[in-house]
Amino acid sequence: EISLKYGAGRLGKRQDADMKRFRDNRLGAFIHWGLYAIPGGEWNGEMYGGAAEWLKAWAKVPADEWLKLMEQWNPTRFNPKAWAKMAKKMGVKYVKITTKHHEGFCLWPSKYTQYTVAQTPYKKDILGEMVKAYNDEGIDVHFYFSVLDWSHPDYRYDIKSEEDEIAFARFLEFTDNQLKELATRYPTVKDFWFDGTWDASIKKNGWWTAHVEQMLKEMLPGVTVNSRLRADDYGKRHFDSNGHLMGDYESAYERRLPDPVKDLKVTRWDWEACMTVPENQWGYHKDWSLSYVKTPLEVLERIVHAVSMGGNMVVNFGPQPDGDFRSEEKELADAVGRWMSVNGECIYGCDYAGWDKQAWGYYTRKGKEVYMVVFNSPYSRHLVVKTPKDVKITKAVVLNGKEVGVKETARNEYNVDMPAKDPGAPFVIKLQIEDNTNAADKYREALT
Numbered sequence: 500e501i502s503l504k505y506g507a508g509r510l511g512k513r514q515d516a517d518m519k520r521f522r523d524n525r526l527g528a529f530i531h532w533g534l535y536a537i538p539g540g541e542w543n544g545e546m547y548g549g550a551a552e553w554l555k556a557w558a559k560v561p562a563d564e565w566l567k568l569m570e571q572w573n574p575t576r577f578n579p580k581a582w583a584k585m586a587k588k589m590g591v592k593y594v595k596i597t598t599k600h601h602e603g604f605c606l607w608p609s610k611y612t613q614y615t616v617a618q619t620p621y622k623k624d625i626l627g628e629m630v631k632a633y634n635d636e637g638i639d640v641h642f643y644f645s646v647l648d649w650s651h652p653d654y655r656y657d658i659k660s661e662e663d664e665i666a667f668a669r670f671l672e673f674t675d676n677q678l679k680e681l682a683t684r685y686p687t688v689k690d691f692w693f694d695g696t697w698d699a700s701i702k703k704n705g706w707w708t709a710h711v712e713q714m715l716k717e718m719l720p721g722v723t724v725n726s727r728l729r730a731d732d733y734g735k736r737h738f739d740s741n742g743h744l745m746g747d748y749e750s751a752y753e754r755r756l757p758d759p760v761k762d763l764k765v766t767r768w769d770w771e772a773c774m775t776v777p778e779n780q781w782g783y784h785k786d787w788s789l790s791y792v793k794t795p796l797e798v799l800e801r802i803v804h805a806v807s808m809g810g811n812m813v814v815n816f817g818p819q820p821d822g823d824f825r826s827e828e829k830e831l832a833d834a835v836g837r838w839m840s841v842n843g844e845c846i847y848g849c850d851y852a853g854w855d856k857q858a859w860g861y862y863t864r865k866g867k868e869v870y871m872v873v874f875n876s877p878y879s880r881h882l883v884v885k886t887p888k889d890v891k892i893t894k895a896v897v898l899n900g901k902e903v904g905v906k907e908t909a910r911n912e913y914n915v916d917m918p919a920k921d922p923g924a925p926f927v928i929k930l931q932i933e934d935n936t937n938a939a940d941k942y943r944e945a946l947t
């Protein structure tokens with residue numbers, strides 16, 4: 500291994516209570532809300548199919564013109580309590596809020612820039628209202644923060660001159676100040692999820708990314724930080740030059756998931772995926788007909804897929820400029836919530852089971868309980884299960900339903916019956932197992 504000053508600060512998964520809480524929460528929601536919600540993907544009468552929160556880039560709008568949208572920021576229908584109730588009903592345990600996206604507009608009254616809610620007709624501290632409402636519902640709040648800031652004259656994509664060096668140093672200090680401001684104003688925040696950290700200017704300042712992680716952890720003991728913040732001494736991101744994960748969990752699975760057979764390496768570290776409901780929209784877009792929109796079942800399968808591989812899943816919502824949600828998102832939250840209210844025990848606090856993936860769906864595990872989450876009903880009417888060596892199945896019960904038959908068909912192979920009446924929707928079978936793995940190879944303690 501090469502020696503690094505700004506590489507991974509720790510090897511292996513964090514096992515403290517705060518990280519366990521992050522991990523056991525498993526299901527989160529993203530809120531992407533900013534000035535970009537106002538144009539909603541349309542500029543000067545032209546509709547852009549790219550991500551709505553990137554409209555400034557697609558339509559090549561100068562920063563000062565884009566930030567004039569602040570004059571229209573007045574979400575009269577914003578009701579933080581209703582937002583928190585919707586999240587609670589969906590069954591999410593945490594919400595990640597865009598405090599500041601690339602556009603540079605801050606949802607909190609930052610004193611380090613003029614581009615904040617305080618300078619809009621709305622005036623009030625929207626971030627503070629959200630943090631209180633979610634926390635009052637027992638929902639953790641995580642902060643999304645974009646280091647890339649299109650509103651700031653000192654941002655640099657690369658460092659090519661002394662002038663760049665001096666300007667970017669000012670920018671990093673500005674960013675430190677905003678992060679300290681967020682940590683001070685909202686001390687119940689549990690996580691910082693950094694974005695906009697891919698430019699050469701950041702990769703050449705790996706020291707700063709390590710400093711930010713350390714600064715936040717000193718200010719908020721237990722807080723978690725995503726791998727996307729981090730660059731090491733040589734500009735390597737997420738995993739350092741020795742291949743060790745930086746930050747507390749990998750955050751590279753954005754709109755994609757690891758393969759349940761080929762990518763089992765991810766089960767060795769903590770990770771969190773995030774997903775959009777249309778193909779690529781994080782911020783509010785007026786026209787969702789421009790891409791495929793995932794059904795609630797397709798969203799649910801991605802949630803289960805992530806947990807089955809030891810990861811978290813964050814489902815995105817892009818609130819409207821008036822502060823209400825579009826009907827598709829309300830219906831999604833409702834559908835996922837109904838399923839979670841019956842089957843949530845196969846998600847919360849669960850992890851990778853270590854059993855071979857089968858065509859009917861996914862396994863998750865919590866201690867001695869293994870869950871079969873069935874998405875595909877087989878013509879054979881049997882769910883094939885292959886258990887690891889020394890593991891036997893002793894019982895199988897449908898969550899919120901009846902026991903189903905289990906027949907051993909070969910060594911470590913079973914047919915688990917489908918429920919007599921096909922539930923007609925994804926369902927969960929809870930297995931009781933006898934796991935003699937440890938007994939077999941447990942050496943007797945030496946007598947001394």
Ligand SMILES: Cc1ccc([C@@H]2N[C@@H](C)[C@@H](O)[C@H]2O)cc1
Binds near residue numbers: 550694773781
């Ligand atoms: C190329 C690209 C850059 C940034 C993004 C941002 N990350 C997501 C979490 C959203 O915030 C999106 O704007 C997406 C794609």
